[in-house]
Amino acid sequence: MAQKNNIRSLVFIALFAALFIVMSAVTIKLGGSFLPFTLQTLAVAITGLFLKPRDAFLSILIVIVLTAIGLPLFSxxxxxxxxxxxxxxxxxxxxxxxxxxxxxxxxxxxxxGAKQNKMIAFILFFIIFELFSSLCAYISGVPWLMHVTGYSLPKALVAWFYPFLIGDALKSVVATILAISLTPYIVYIRASTANTETNESSYNV
Structure with a gap:
C-alpha cells in the first residue's frame, strides 16, 4: 500500500508541476513594470489544495530545479x-x-465548523489562499526587488504590491470556488497519496 501511495504521489507531484508551468505561461505586463501579472499564485493555491504538504512543496521545487538547468518555465x-x-x-x-x-x-x-457550514468554509478557504498563496510571497518578493532596484519600501509597495492586490484576491476567490466545488475529489487525492490514515476523508461539504 505504501509503495502504491508513493507512486501516486510522484504522479501528482509531476502533474501539478506541469500545471504550475502552464499557468506560469499566462503573463500580462502591467505598464512598464518588469513584474508581470501571472496565474502562478493560483497554481500554488491549487497545488497546496490538492496535495499533501511534502508533495505540494516538491511539486513547485521541481519547477525551480528545472529552471535552474535552463528550461524556460517561469513566464x-x-x-x-x-x-x-x-x-x-x-x-x-x-x-x-x-x-x-x-x-x-x-x-x-x-x-x-467548516464541515457543517459552507459559508464558514468559503471564508476560511479564501483566507488561506489569500494569506499563504499570495501575500506570503511578498514577504521575500518585495525585499528582493528593493535589493535589486534600490527602491525604498514605500516606492516598492506602490510599484509591486498595491497594483496586484485585486488580482490576488480574484485568484483566491477562484481557488476558493474550486475548493468548495471539488472537496470530495480533494479529500480523495490527499488521502490516496498519504502513507498514514487521515480523518480528512470524513469532510463533507
Whole structure:
C-alpha cells in the first residue's frame, strides 16, 4: 500500500508541476513594470489544495530545479539569471507558500465548523489562499526587488504590491470556488497519496 501511495504521489507531484508551468505561461505586463501579472499564485493555491504538504512543496521545487538547468518555465524564462533576477524573491517563496496552503487546508478539512457550514468554509478557504498563496510571497518578493532596484519600501509597495492586490484576491476567490466545488475529489487525492490514515476523508461539504 505504501509503495502504491508513493507512486501516486510522484504522479501528482509531476502533474501539478506541469500545471504550475502552464499557468506560469499566462503573463500580462502591467505598464512598464518588469513584474508581470501571472496565474502562478493560483497554481500554488491549487497545488497546496490538492496535495499533501511534502508533495505540494516538491511539486513547485521541481519547477525551480528545472529552471535552474535552463528550461524556460517561469513566464518563458529560465536559467540562473531568472533565479537571481528581480522576481527571484517570489520564485523561491512559492514552494513554501504551497507547503503552508497544504498544511492549512489539511487543518480546515478537519475543522467541524467548516464541515457543517459552507459559508464558514468559503471564508476560511479564501483566507488561506489569500494569506499563504499570495501575500506570503511578498514577504521575500518585495525585499528582493528593493535589493535589486534600490527602491525604498514605500516606492516598492506602490510599484509591486498595491497594483496586484485585486488580482490576488480574484485568484483566491477562484481557488476558493474550486475548493468548495471539488472537496470530495480533494479529500480523495490527499488521502490516496498519504502513507498514514487521515480523518480528512470524513469532510463533507
Amino acid at each position: 518563458g524564462q529560465g536559467g540562473i539569471a531568472t533565479l537571481t533576477g528581480p522576481t527571484a524573491g517570489f520564485i523561491f517563496a512559492f514552494p513554501f507558500c504551497a507547503l503552508l496552503v497544504s498544511i492549512a487546508v489539511g487543518a480546515l478539512l478537519r475543522f467541524k
